[in-house]
Amino acid sequence: MEILQVKNLGFTYTGNRTKALDDINFSISAGSINLLIGATGSGKSTLLRLLKRQLSPAGQTQGEIIFDTVDILNKSSDLLSLKIGYVGQDPELQIVTDKVWSELVFGLESMGLSRDEIHRRAAEFASYFGIQEWFDKSTDELSGGQKQILNLASVMITEPELLILDEPTSQLDPISSSDFMSTLIKLNMELGTTILIAEHRTEDLFPISDKLLIVDRGKLIFCDTPRCACTMMKGHDIYDNFPTAAKIWSMLDIECECPISVKDGITFLEKHYYPDQSEEENTADKSILPAVIQASNIWFRYSKNDKDILKGANLTVRQGEIFSILGGNGSGKTTILNLVSGLKRPYKGKIKINGKNILEYKNNSLYKGVISYLPQDPKLLFIKDTVADDLYELAGSLDIERQQQDKLIDETIQLFEIKDLINIHPYDLSGGERQKCALAKLMLTDPAVFLLDEPTKGMDAAYKKKLGIILKLFKEKGKTVLITTHDIEFAAAYSDKCALLFNGIFACVGKPSQFFSGNHFYTTASARISRRIFNNTILFEDVVKRCKKAKCK
Amino acid sequence: MQAYTRIHPAVLTAQFTFILLSVMFTFNPILQMISMLGGILYLIALGKSDTLKESIKYYIIILVITTLTNPLFSHYGQTVLIKIGIFKITFESLMFGAGLGISIIAVMAWCQAYSSVMTTEKYVSLFKGKLPKTALTITITLRYIPMLKRRWQEILSAQRALGMYSYKNGHEKIKFFLICFLALIEWSFENAANTVNSILARSCKGIKRTSCSYYKIQKYDLILLILSVVLFLTFSFMNIEGYTDFEYYPKIKLQNFNLKSLTSVIIFTVMAFIPFFIELKEYLLWKYYRSKI
Numbered sequence: 007m008e009i010l011q012v013k014n015l016g017f018t019y020t021g022n023r024t025k026a027l028d029d030i031n032f033s034i035s036a037g038s039i040n041l042l043i044g045a046t047g048s049g050k051s052t053l054l055r056l057l058k059r060q061l062s063p064a065g066q067t068q069g070e071i072i073f074d075t076v077d078i079l080n081k082s083s084d085l086l087s088l089k090i091g092y093v094g095q096d097p098e099l100q101i102v103t104d105k106v107w108s109e110l111v112f113g114l115e116s117m118g119l120s121r122d123e124i125h126r127r128a129a130e131f132a133s134y135f136g137i138q139e140w141f142d143k144s145t146d147e148l149s150g151g152q153k154q155i156l157n158l159a160s161v162m163i164t165e166p167e168l169l170i171l172d173e174p175t176s177q178l179d180p181i182s183s184s185d186f187m188s189t190l191i192k193l194n195m196e197l198g199t200t201i202l203i204a205e206h207r208t209e210d211l212f213p214i215s216d217k218l219l220i221v222d223r224g225k226l227i228f229c230d231t232p233r234c235a236c237t238m239m240k241g242h243d244i245y246d247n248f249p250t251a252a253k254i255w256s257m258l259d260i261e262c263e264c265p266i267s268v269k270d271g272i273t274f275l276e277k278h279y280y281p282d283q284s285e286e287e288n289t290a291d292k293s294i295l296p297a298v299i300q301a302s303n304i305w306f307r308y309s310k311n312d313k314d315i316l317k318g319a320n321l322t323v324r325q326g327e328i329f330s331i332l333g334g335n336g337s338g339k340t341t342i343l344n345l346v347s348g349l350k351r352p353y354k355g356k357i358k359i360n361g362k363n364i365l366e367y368k369n370n371s372l373y374k375g376v377i378s379y380l381p382q383d384p385k386l387l388f389i390k391d392t393v394a395d396d397l398y399e400l401a402g403s404l405d406i407e408r409q410q411q412d413k414l415i416d417e418t419i420q421l422f423e424i425k426d427l428i429n430i431h432p433y434d435l436s437g438g439e440r441q442k443c444a445l446a447k448l449m450l451t452d453p454a455v456f457l458l459d460e461p462t463k464g465m466d467a468a469y470k471k472k473l474g475i476i477l478k479l480f481k482e483k484g485k486t487v488l489i490t491t492h493d494i495e496f497a498a499a500y501s502d503k504c505a506l507l508f509n510g511i512f513a514c515v516g517k518p519s520q521f522f523s524g525n526h527f528y529t530t531a532s533a534r535i536s537r538r539i540f541n542n543t544i545l546f547e548d549v550v551k552r553c554k555k556a557k558c559k
Numbered sequence: 560m561q562a563y564t565r566i567h568p569a570v571l572t573a574q575f576t577f578i579l580l581s582v583m584f585t586f587n588p589i590l591q592m593i594s595m596l597g598g599i600l601y602l603i604a605l606g607k608s609d610t611l612k613e614s615i616k617y618y619i620i621i622l623v624i625t626t627l628t629n630p631l632f633s634h635y636g637q638t639v640l641i642k643i644g645i646f647k648i649t650f651e652s653l654m655f656g657a658g659l660g661i662s663i664i665a666v667m668a669w670c671q672a673y674s675s676v677m678t679t680e681k682y683v684s685l686f687k688g689k690l691p692k693t694a695l696t697i698t699i700t701l702r703y704i705p706m707l708k709r710r711w712q713e714i715l716s717a718q719r720a721l722g723m724y725s726y727k728n729g730h731e732k733i734k735f736f737l738i739c740f741l742a743l744i745e746w747s748f749e750n751a752a753n754t755v756n757s758i759l760a761r762s763c764k765g766i767k768r769t770s771c772s773y774y775k776i777q778k779y780d781l782i783l784l785i786l787s788v789v790l791f792l793t794f795s796f797m798n799i800e801g802y803t804d805f806e807y808y809p810k811i812k813l814q815n816f817n818l819k820s821l822t823s824v825i826i827f828t829v830m831a832f833i834p835f836f837i838e839l840k841e842y843l844l845w846k847y848y849r850s851k852i
Contacts, residue, residue: 060759092760099753104701105680111771115691116762124771146705164761349716373722386717389742403723433749451722 009036009168009200010057015069017052026052026065030226032219034168034202039194041211041232042204043247044221046436046466050204053221054172057202058092073168088117091166095173095464097153101145106137109145109156113164127163135159135189149335151182155189162193169193171203176464179335179492184210206466209531212249213267220244236264246467250531250546257550271535275553281539282556296361298455298486299323299346304355306341315341316352317510323455323503328477328487330497332528333507339490340382342507343457346488347379348372360454374404378453382460384444388432393424393443396432400450414450422446422476438469445476455486462493474500498522498530498544519544561605562841563834567780568681574783575673577791578831582665585798587805588654590827591661597831598668604838607675614671621667622660629656635808655807672834684772691770699754703747710746714739783833790830797823 015030027049034040044050055061057071059078071079076086094100103109110132114124132138135155140148148156154174161169171190175183187210193199205211212218212232220228220235222244228235236252239245245256251271255264265274299321306316315338323329331339344350345357348364357364359376367376381387390396397418401411419425422442432440441461448456462470470493477500480487491497497504498518505515506528514521522529522544523537529544536543540552563571582594602611629652636651679701686694718724724735762768797803802823806812 058760061756088761088763094757096753098706099750100757101702102754102757103695103698105698107773108680108698108771112758113761115769115771116766118763118766118769120769121771124769125773128771144705145702161761344716347720349720369727370722370725373720377720379717379720381713381717383713385746386714386742387721389718389738400721400723433745447721 007036008033009074010034010202011070011072012057013070013072015053015056015067015071017049017056017063017065017067019063019065022065025224027056027224030069030221032226032229034200034217036167036200037194037198038200038216039191039211039214040200040202040217040219041208041215042202042219042221043206043208043244044204045243045468046438048221049224050221051172054092054170054202054204057168058090058170059087061092088113088164089167091161091164091169093154093157093161093169093171093174095176097150097157097177100157101153104144104146106143106145106148106156107132107141110137110141110160110163112160117164131159131163135162149182151178151185151335154178154182154186158186158189162199166199168200168202171201171205173204173206173464176206180494181334183207187211206247208247209249209268212252213270232266233264236266243468246471251535253546254532254535254549254553257546258553268531268534271531272538275536275539275549278559279539279553280557280559282552283541295325295327297322297358298325298327298360299488300358300361301342301346302356304342304345304352304357306338306345306350306352314510316345318355319507319511321505321512323486323488325486326481326484327503328481328501329489330501330504331488331490331507331512332492332494332497332504333490337507338510339507340459343379343459343488343490346455347377347457349379373451373453375452375454377455377457378448378451379457380441380444380448380459380461382463384441385433387444387447388440391431392429393432393435393447394428396443397428397447397450400447404451418446418449421449421479437464438466438472441465441469442472442476453485455488456480458487458489460491461489462491462496470496494522494528495530498533562837563605563676565779566783566837567774567776568677568684569776570780570784570787571673571676571681572685574787574834575669577787579666579669581791581794581798581827581830582662582669584795585662585803585827586658586807587803588658588661589805589824590803591658591665593824593828594831595661595665595668597828597835598665598672600832601672601835601838602668602675604835604842605672605675607671610671610675611668614667618664618667621663622657625660625663626653626656629653629659637809651807651809651811654811658807681774684774687770687772691768694770695768706750707743707747711739711743714742714746718742787830787833790826794823794826794830797826803827 011033012030015027016025017027018025030053042050042054052063055063056067067079069079070077073090074086078087101109102112107128111124111128114127119127132141135158137156137159140152145153145156154177158174175186178186190201190203191214194201203211215232218228218230218232218235219226220239228239230238236248236256239248240256245253248256249266251265251267251274254271255274260278262274262278265271301319301321304316304319304321305314307314319342321342331342333339341350345352346359348367359367359372364372388396390399397415398411401415404411406414419428422445424439424443424446427435427439427443432443435443461473465473474496477487489497489501501518503515504518504521505512506521507513514524516524519542522533523542525533532546532549533544536549536552540549540556543549543552578594578597582591585591599611602608630648633652633655634647634649636649638650639647640650640653641648683694683697683701686697718735718739724731797819802819
C-alpha cells in the first residue's frame, strides 16, 4: 500500500526565478525504508520540508502530495500532519524545553491528551528509547547523540506513520550515529514506521533501504532499489556517496551482482582475487623537517575538581604536515586545539610553536601570521553582514597598506573560488560554502599553522573532496595543518599522519597506511573489506589499484 | 532520596512563605534565634553543610555590621556604654542591632534552603495548571540561558584567535566585547527561528494544550498544608495581639512572660522545626530499615 504519493511536484522559492524542484514524481509504500541522496544544494531539504507542511518554505508550489488519500498541499489539518514526523540535522536546534521529560511529552501536550495518558506514553517511550536513565536531567547536560535520540523519541511519541529525517547523523560522531541508526532500524522493524531519510553516510543505509531516491539540481533522476542504482548510475558524480564496496566494484569490470555492504565486499574480493600480501616499497623520504608544534607532557583539566582531560600528552607536528587527531567524544581533541592556539593553558607541560614557548608570544603576535583556528561552527568567525565586510575588517587590522589589502583579498577570493559568495550574509550560506569562506578569512593573516576543529562535520562527499584540495594547497605553500576529526575516511585520504587520542594521551601515532591497517574497528571501510586479501589498502583507490595488479580467479 | 522531594512544590512554597513572614514580623530575640536555628539545622539536614560553611563568614559579617551600625542611628536606651560628644552608644541599641542581624541571617538561611529544595522544574510546575503558556515560556527561557552562556564563550575564543583586537587597550576591549555581543544576538535570533520551527512541527492548531506535570497533591501534602496554615494563623493572631512583644527600649525586658507568650514560642518553634523534623524522620527511618536488612 502506498502511504505517500508525490505527483508532478514543483517548487520555486519566493524571489527566485529558477525552480528549486521540478517535476518530482515518486511514491513510498508503507513500512519501507527510503534513502534520499544528492549533492548539497540539490533540493533534498526543500523536498523533505515540503512534505512536512508546517516546515514548508515560502514559495510557489505546483503538483500534488497525497498522504493517506488526502492531498496535503491543499487540505491539511494539523492532526493529520502529526502523522508525519520530522527530525532535522542539528540536534541542538530542535530541543525546545529545559528538561528531558518535558521535551518528550511536548507533542502529547499539544495534542491535548489527558495527564494519565501522557504519563503512560512517556513511560513507554522513555523505556523503549533507553531514555529512563536521563529522564530527569536537563536537556543541556546531554551529549549530541543523546540529544538526537531525544529528538527522535519526542517525534515518535505522537505516533507518526511516516518519519522524515534530514541528515540526522551528520553532526554526530561515528559511535552515536550508529546507535541512532540502529534505533531507527528497530523502529521500522518493530513498529512498521515508514522512513524517508536523507543522508551523506550511506555505508549502513544502502543494504537495508528498499528504495533509493537521487535528486540532482532539483530533479529526481533515480528512484529504484539501491542495488539497481549501482549499475545504472555508473560514472555519475553521485557515485562518490555510494558505499565503498560498490565503488570498488564499479571500477573493476567483473560480471556479478554489485556488493553494497562491507560483508558483501569481503565475499566479492575473496571470490574473485588471490591474496596478495606483498610489501609495498617504502617511498617515504627520510628528511626530517623542523617541528612547528611541539607539546610535551601536557596536563589539563577545566576546573579544580574536574577529572584530568590530558594526562601528560606529547605531540610533535612537523612543517608541511597534515596531521589528524582522531578519538571519541570527550577524549580532549578540541582541548588540544584550544591549548595549541593559546586560548587555554595547561597546568603542567610546555607548548612550543616554531621553537618558541607559546607564553612568549605577546600582544596577539601568536594570531598574526603564526596560528589560526577554525572552530567547529564556522559561524563563530563571522560578525558582519556580508562575507566581504568580514574579510575587509580582518585585512584592515593587518599592518599593511590599503592597496595591498585589496590585492590580498582579491587573491584570496580567487584562490578559494568564493567570488559568488562574498556579497551574501554568512548565515545564509550552506555549511560547505560557509566553511570555505571561513578558511579564506583565516588565510588572510597568512598563518604558518592552521588548526581545524571537525572541518568535515555535516559535509557531503563532494565538499570533502574540495576541502582535501584546499588542504593540499596549504601543504604546498608550506603550511602546517592540525585537524581533529571523527571522519576516518577523510583522515585516511588526506593526512600525512594520524594520532589516536585516548585516556588523556596519544595512544598511537603513525602514517595513515600503518595507522589504519593495524586497527580492526577504527579503520576505513576499504581496509575492512580488503584486509584479508591485501595489506595496507586503506582507500578504495588503493584496493582498486591492487585488484588490477592482482591475479584474477 | 530526601523527604522534601516527595512534598508538592506548592506546599513547600506555602511552608517557606509562612516561616519567612513570621520571622519578618517579629522583634522577639528568642523567636529570631529559634528561626535562625531552625533554618540552619534544616540546611544541614538537606546536606548543604558546604553551602553553610561558605555562608558562615557572611553571617558573621552581617551580624557585626548590624550590631555596630544600629547605635549610630538609634540613641535610645538607658545603659550607656560609651559617650562621645552628643553620641552615646547604648547596650540596648547594640542588642537591637544584634537581633536584627540574627533575623536577617534567619531569612538568608531559609532562602538558601528554599532555593535548594525548589528546583526550576518545581517553580514551573506551580504555573503549569493555571498558566500553561507562561510555564512553556519559562521552560524555553531556561533552556536558552545555558546555551547563550556557552555560545558567548565560543564567540569570545573564536574572535580572540583572529587577533583583531588587543586585550591590553581598554577602548579596544570594550569594542571587542560589543562586537561579540552583537554576534551573540544575531545568533540567538537565528536560533529562535529554529526553535519556532521545532514547536510548529509538533503542535496542532485549534487544540487546547494540556500541561503535564509529575507533581500531584497527596494526602500527606494536604495534612502538611493544613498544619502549616493552622500554625501560621494561630501564631499571627498571637503576634498581633502582642503575646510575643519584646521591649528593647528604654530597658530590655520581656513583657508579661506568661502562659500565653510561652504558647506562642512553642507554636513558632514547631513551625520553624517542622522541615527539619521531616528530614530527620526520613533519615532515622532509613537507618532503621537498613538495620533490618
